Amino acid sequence: MGLGATGTFRESYAQDMAIFNSRLKCGIVVAFILYLFACPLFFSDRILTIMTMMGIAVISVHGLNILTGYCGQISIGHAGFMAVGGYTSAVLCAKLGFPFWVALPCGALAAGIAGLIFGLPSLKIKGFYLIMATIAAHFIIIWTVIQLRSITGGADGLSIPKPAIGSIVLSSKTNYFYLVMVVTCLATLLAKNIVRTRAGRAFIAIRDNDLAAEVMGVSLWSYKLQAFFIGCVYAGVAGSLLIHYFSFASTDQFPFMDSVWYLGMLIVGGMGSTTGAIFGAVALKLLDELVTMAGPILSAAVAPQAAASLAIISHGLIIIIFLIFEPRGLAHRWEMIKTYFSLWPFSHQE
């Protein structure tokens, strides 16, 4: 929760749980959102694309954060659930002629239902067993998508018309950027609020000790499945946005390694923190870009395959380094920096 700035006092639970406990914080967030929406004015399409991808990753990691960071149900099938959402909305748009804004929530719902189905084992198992179940979920989902060739286009993929809301066709990068940023902001707000509700507290109780939570009257059956549903709805939204961005659906957009990277983003950012999810997604996507930029140089200097392997190795190493040296992630570091400044010059409180 962190400490308030010097001179602010919290007198009630409501104040303690408030998202913005000072006007300064509120101002900073508003300013940041304004800045985000002003980005298309002074950034090139390339940077907007990167930011759009970051936004999509943030949405996905929010879902994983609720499922894994708050509820403690580790999932390495997140890209698979994204595929469910993405393909559902793609098929609805391409084959049945649904408008984009109807297909998006339908995709999210479908992903949520897939999450409920594959979340069923979580009622009996946890830890490593659940990881294996979610890995299996990923492969089964992708295999099913490829098998249903007549509906999904199988391994060849599926072209989708450009998304449109009402009469506005989101064909340019700027338009789509605005869409993704709006959804990302809403998703962040929702994620922040979900974890402050009764359900959010139940998730945390289950994560910290599921047996104790059950003894205290938290229904594991209900809340674990709720966590799976919410987490996978987020994944579904992210998957839909990803597929509509390219106007093309293919199983290659949801590789197994992505499921791992989303968990990596969560670790780098800090588990069980909404801010952490944002930090992690942005940090790893930035790393991706760095590697992409360094790629051609390396390929020329070392070996042609150096660029591809560097991306994989650097991601893996970053995760290992964070696990060993900063297991609570960037969010924790950020919290410490903030506390330092807000307590300054009376930092004796520790």
Next chain:
Amino acid sequence: MTFFLQLVITGLAQGMVYALIAIGFVIILKCSEVFNIAQGHFVLIGGYLGYTFLVPLGLPIWAALGMAIATAIIMGLLIERLILRPLLGEPVLAVIMATIALATVLGGLATLLWGAEYKAYHGLLPTITLKVGEISIPSESLIGLIVSVICVAILMLLFRYTKIGLAMRATAEDEQVVQSFGIRATTVYAVSWVIACVVGVIGGILLGGVSGANMDLANIGLKAFAVVLLGGVNSVGGAIVAGIILGMLENVAAGYLDPLLPGGGLAQVFPFIIMIIVLIFRPYGLFGLARIERI
């Protein structure tokens, strides 16, 4: 019937290699309660090491095997010391995530060193096809079967009759008691990682000898998890039985059902379906111990 028997025999040989890989996983799990997701990537590295020592360096098969095992030992020691030891006592997720990250680093290294390409060396193992009645047994499968059986036997003997084997079994039971007897738990961990690396690499060479080394070898490691879950995570014997069962089931199911499905490829996803079924109905596997949890 011949078709069925053929599938069963192929499955048996493949299943024994799965079992060998799965044993590496079970050993680490038993000794240090670490779920090693990177086991499949040890197999991958093994496959490519086999290629390097056999083809570009042109070593005879026994020397190549020896060199590969030596590399595996060094790899196991480094991994344990650099990654796993700093994470002792961390929560399950952190350790699992570290092994996942390790898997990706190993995958990346394989891409860097061998270019993620298909490297064939199956011509180097002697190829004779045994005919038993109507069923033909390729010698590669046979060699795989024999080497796997030998490795499993050596491991069994190691666990039963050596001091370090005893220490490892004891650590699996209770780490604190072992330490109070003056046995270094860290040594036991290191040895368990070395053994896991070695069996992974041997499995990789065997599989590479059959189908050539490529990045898909890592996915075979994922199949080994299905074996582990089916057999029960903390049972070496269970891993062997489940490996054979799964290898046979996979081949029989693919042989009979693939023609019925348009896309095919059932062999790829079959272990995962088994995995989900096992996890839902019998999470602790055929021979695993059901854990009793207390607050």
